[in-house]
Amino acid sequence: MELQEACKQKRAAQLKEWSAQINLLEAKVQNAEADLKVKYSSELVELRKRQRAASENMKVLAKASGDAWAQVKETSDKIWEDLKTGLADAQAKLH
DSSP states (O other): OHHHHHHHHHHHHHHHHHHHHHHHHHHHHHTSOHHHHHHHHHHHHHHHHHHHHHHHHHHHHHHOOHHHHHHHHHHHHHHHHHHHHHHHHHHHHHO
8 A cells, every 4th residue: 555655646746847847848838939839839738638647647546446556557657658758759859
């Protein structure tokens, strides 16, 4: 049970950090020239979708226990990796 709680806390902290990073990217795009705004706004929309999916998954993860935990954790790992990769790609493009 402690492992599950530690995982939940780690994911919550990571999501908070990534949300702040997405907010910074969004601010950069808003301050960019018009052509860059158009180019990267769709990227930000996709990042926000991934962020929402991770946030929703946190709710499911918080309720999971026992045998369901392993299945939910596996899905969570995929969602987390997707958000992590998307954020890293966006940061690389905008820096």
